[in-house]
Amino acid sequence: MSAAISRSERPPPLERARGRLRVGIERRRGASVLAGLYQEGCLKARFPRGEAADSLSLVLMNNSGGVAPGDDLATEITLGPGAATTVVSAGAERFYRGRAGEACAVVRNRLVLAAGATLEWLPQESILFDGAALDRTLAVEMAADARLLAVESLLFGRAAMGETLHTQRLVDRLHIRRAGRLVCHDAVRLEGAASAHLARPALAGGAGAAAALVCVAPEAAALLEPLRAALAQAPGEAGASARDGLLFARLLAADGARLRIGVIAALAALRPGAALPRNWRC
Numbered sequence: 718m719s720a721a722i723s724r725s726e727r728p729p730p731l732e733r734a735r736g737r738l739r740v741g742i743e744r745r746r747g748a749s750v751l752a753g754l755y756q757e758g759c760l761k762a763r764f765p766r767g768e769a770a771d772s773l774s775l776v777l778m779n780n781s782g783g784v785a786p787g788d789d790l791a792t793e794i795t796l797g798p799g800a801a802t803t804v805v806s807a808g809a810e811r812f813y814r815g816r817a818g819e820a821c822a823v824v825r826n827r828l829v830l831a832a833g834a835t836l837e838w839l840p841q842e843s844i845l846f847d848g849a850a851l852d853r854t855l856a857v858e859m860a861a862d863a864r865l866l867a868v869e870s871l872l873f874g875r876a877a878m879g880e881t882l883h884t885q886r887l888v889d890r891l892h893i894r895r896a897g898r899l900v901c902h903d904a905v906r907l908e909g910a911a912s913a914h915l916a917r918p919a920l921a922g923g924a925g926a927a928a929a930l931v932c933v934a935p936e937a938a939a940l941l942e943p944l945r946a947a948l949a950q951a952p953g954e955a956g957a958s959a960r961d962g963l964l965f966a967r968l969l970a971a972d973g974a975r976l977r978i979g980v981i982a983a984l985a986a987l988r989p990g991a992a993l994p995r996n997w998r999c
Contacts, residue, residue: 734781734788736760742773743797749773752797760790763807765995772801776996777840779810786815786850788822796834796863805994806840809872809973814848821886824853830863838867839984839994842926842973845873850886859933861896866987868980870928871905872973893963895933900963903929924953924969926976930983937964940987947986951979 738760741753749772754762759781765774777792784790796802812822830836838855845851859865869891885907893901905927932940941959944966948955953970966983970976981993 733785734759734779734790736779736781736788736790736792738762738777738792740775740792740794741797742775742795742800742802744799744801749800749802753795760792769803769991772803772835772837774994775802775804776807777804778807783811783813784822784824784851785813786819786822788824790823791825791827793827793829794836795829796831796836798831799833800831801835803837803839803994805996807996809842809844810840811844812846812849812851814846815850819850821850821852821888824851826853826855828855828857828859828865830857830859830865832860833862834860835864836866837988838865839997840869841997842870842872842977844875844973845871845885845887847874848884852888854890854892857891857893857933859893859895862935863895864934865893866932866934866984867891868928868930868984870926870973870976870980872926872976874925891929891931893931893933895962900933900961901931901965903931903965925972926970928968928976928980930957930966930968930980930987932964932987933962935962937962940964943986943989944983947982948979951975951982953979955979955983 736758739755740762742749743752751764759779761778761780763776763778765776794804828836828838857865887907889905891901891903938959941957941964944957948957952975953968955966955968957966968976968979970979
């Protein structure tokens with residue numbers, strides 16, 4: 718009887734989200750057009766008109782309402798020769814608290830750029846709730862003359878609620894291969910008392926939000942000084958460097974609002990004359 722009662726008191730397994738999204742983009746008659754689309758589960762893609770004349774706009778949507786431990790999401794975007802796209806998220810993504818012992822949410826994003834292709838990966842912020850558990854990878858394979866601009870922003874808790882990250886499991890990776898050679902490997906790992914780790918000067922110095930920004934392009938080195946000038950006027954701390962066609966910047970700020978100011982300033986420097994995607998202006 719006691720064993721039966723123990724089993725009945727166990728919390729029931731929770732339904733978890735699964736999503737698969739594959740998008741193919743090609744250049745035809747001087748325009749970037751949709752060549753293939755596969756959607757499964759909670760992941761969807763939308764293609765708003767009127768954003769940029771020479772690039773296909775792509776909005777990623779997760780209709781599960783956020784990401785919880787145990788979710789399994791995978792997105793793959795492939796660009797043919799000369800194709801161009803700007804990828805944004807419908808809004809900030811929320812990564813929710815899980816129960817003790819639950820597996821991490823697994824998020825896999827893969828970008829493949831053929832010769833002469835251009836891809837801007839500009840999702841909005843990822844908000845980590847206290848107790849969130851996330852294993853995420855952004856993997857990029859690109860031709861030698863392809864162009865990539867990517868940003869990933871992390872918010873450590875909900876600042877407006879005064880939330881502190883007492884427990885956290887986070888592994889966030891960025892891999893970029895250019896012409897088959899690994900040119901960028903960046904990884905963030907937090908486990909346990911995340912706030913205590915983030916308070917350390919060598920990590921985040923008590924910042925409540927951080928962003929990584931990378932540009933891989935033949936002209937990357939020429940963008941370094943304009944980027945540094947823009948970041949010098951932004952709130953928080955930031956640093957940038959460039960080498961062999963790769964520019965990398967890290968931004969730290971007290972909260973998400975200040976971080977966004979810095980990220981927008983950085984994007985303006987790296988995308989001179991181009992308007993922000995519509996979703997960023999909402």
